[in-house]
Amino acid sequence: MNYWLMKSEPTSFSIDDLIKRPKQTTPWDGVRNYQARNMMRDQMKIGDQAFFYNSNCDVPGILGTMEVVSESYPDPTQFDPESKYFDPKATPDKPIWFLVDLKFKEKFKQIISLEQLRKNPYLEDLIILRKGNRLSITPVTPKDWSFIIKLHC
DNA sequence: GCCAACGTTGGC
């Protein structure tokens, strides 16, 4: 099983939005970065666990956890001219962007803030803590995953 | 294939 961290801007999609979805599940659409796409398309498996992370907001940090509940499939928004994620170069025969479905698992009683994560020398290899990191989906090692899970207890 | 220009991300 693999572990991930997935960023979302709370103004566009919050963890409460996820909780309100039917089956508390959402397609993780709108990713338009090849590295992030490749991870969803090639590496994510049903049962993988992911942190829900808020970026670009007052208190960036990890709010809870989710689980991957589908294989990867083409992101439907790439074919929709009305969508802001529309990609004119993509066709149903040759899709460019892929996604997986994610299901809500847990919301922490308190956010684990970016500031709090930075204070732990143990997490120095966590990708989102590296300078200049902008990738919206990053892998998390099992040891970092369990360390972070324990932080909120 | 190089690389300058431009656009985006995201913490601060």
Added chain:
DNA sequence: GCCAACGTTGGC
């Protein structure tokens, strides 16, 4: 709002 870091585009 600033700006560093990074990704993408497109001329050559």
